[in-house]
Amino acid sequence: METILEQRISYLSNLTCSRCGTQHPAFQKQTVSPCCHIPLLAHYLKDAHFPKSELKQREGTMWRYKEMLPVLHPENIVSLGEGFTPIVALKNLAAKYELNTLLLKDEGQNPTGSFKARGLSMAISKAKEHGVESCIIPTAGNAGVAMAAYCAKAGMRAVVVMPRHTPKAFKEECYWYGAEVVLIDGLINDCAAKVKELNQHGDLLDVSTLKEPYRLEGKKTMGYEIAEQLNWTLPDVILYPAGGGTGLIGIWKAFHEMQQLGWLEPTIKLPRMVAVQAANCQPLIETLAGRQPNAQNYVGKPTIANGLAVPRPLGEALMLQTIHESGGTAISITETEMVTGLKELGASEGLFVAPEGAAVWMAARKLVEARMISRNEKILLLNTGSGQKYMENLSDVFQ
Structure with missing residues (x-):
């Protein structure tokens, strides 16, 4: 065991149940916690430390933070160059709305065109490390595309289950990566039920959101990058x-890990985290408002922001925890508002973002108007994907 520890590149120590805190071994294949059947969280050695100055010499991908990522040996990394996406200053919109600082981190510039590249690169890398040969995923679009691409790179079989109404671009990209695509009537929860049926014998690794511990670890690298790109300050x-919430949870996790590493000054206040959902599918808002105990029976509707059509997120409790701990909130955006946001970001900033990114901009506008965000604050928006894939959803906007 000592030889393995000496050779490995990661400080990974254990996995804990996100409900009861029971520890589980991190060096064998895991899905959800055996104790409570909810997400497992990766933890790293408490004495983990390396100077952030070392990052200056490293490649511009998410793997620059390898010590705080779960892949133990570099030969298992399955990468297409994901991460270190730019943070763009939206100066035109900031001037128009009298905002001091308005920034956007553009995840649409990742391989496969979305932030899902981060999580699936990590999940497939760990699957490779555990000797997995086949993976399956329910998806609203982007996650399926990303899994198909990384499975292709790793030489694994990929089975993608997505709603039949998913835009054609997502389906075709999965086909080009050699994935088996199964189309289902309904939303992602219906796809999840089909995945359970198809994988009843457990022959495939289910890499659904938070049903394995490592997609979250890929997503958290957005938090590391935000701090590094802003010269170790935070918005x-x-x-x-x-939708599924891994990015929201992961960014918050990253901030706490950087505090542990000593990369953030003790006086730095952590950001308020705002979860933005579609009005057509807003389970988090319904739970926060006390109109339901949780999202287990929530029924949502399709939305042009496919990634937000997640009616029963497994990570609901972790999202709520992030919102409460950070002093943040949740807000929903209508389909019409998303289109307005798409047009405004395109015409004012030259950015063709995913509808999810447009929703985030419109949420910022509404919260500024409601004085829940000050015009003097440093505001950071996350655009999770490229608008190009959503053209079918938007085909009638200018007709």
Whole structure:
């Protein structure tokens, strides 16, 4: 065991149940916690430390933070160059709305065109490390595309289950990566039920959101990058489109890990985290408002922001925890408002974002108007994907 520890590149120590805190071994294949059947969280050695100055010499991908990522040996990394996406200053919109600082981290510039590249690169890398040969995923679009691409790179079989109404671009990209695509009537929860049926014998690794511990670890690298790209300072508020919620949870996790590493000054206040959902599918808002105990029976509707059509997120409790701990909130955006946001970001800033990214911008506008965000604060928006894939959803906007 000592030889393995000496050779490995990661400080990974254990996995804990996100409900009861029971520890589980991190060096064998895991899905959800055996104790409570909910997400497992990766933890790293308490004495983990390396100077952030070392990052200056490293490649511009998410793997620059390898010590705080779960892949133990570099030969298992399955990468297409994901991460270290730019943070763009939206100066035209900031001037128009009298905002001091308005920034956007553009995840649409990742391989496969979305932030899902981060999580699936990590999940498939760990699957490879555990000797997995086949993976399956329910998806609203982007996650399926990303899994198909990384499975292709790793030489694994990929089975993608997605709603039949998913835009054609997502389906075709999965086909080009050699994935088996199964189309289902309904939303992602219906796809999840089909995945359970197809995988009843457990022959495939289910890499659904938070049903394995490592997609979250890929997503958290957005938090590391935000701090590094802002010269180890943080925004006052971060607005994030929360469907399954791994990005929201992961960014918050990253901030705490950087505090442990000593990379953030003790006086730095962590940002308020704002979860943005679609009005057509807003389970988090319904739970926060007390109109339901949780999202287990919530029924949502399709939305042009496919990634927000997640009616029963497994990570609901972790999202709520992030919102409460950060002093943040949740807000929903209508389909019409998303289209307005798409047009405004395109015409004012030259950015063609995913509808999820447009929702985040419109949420910022509404919260500024409601004085829940000050015009003097440093505001960071997360755009999770490229608008190009959503053209079918938007085909009638200008007709």
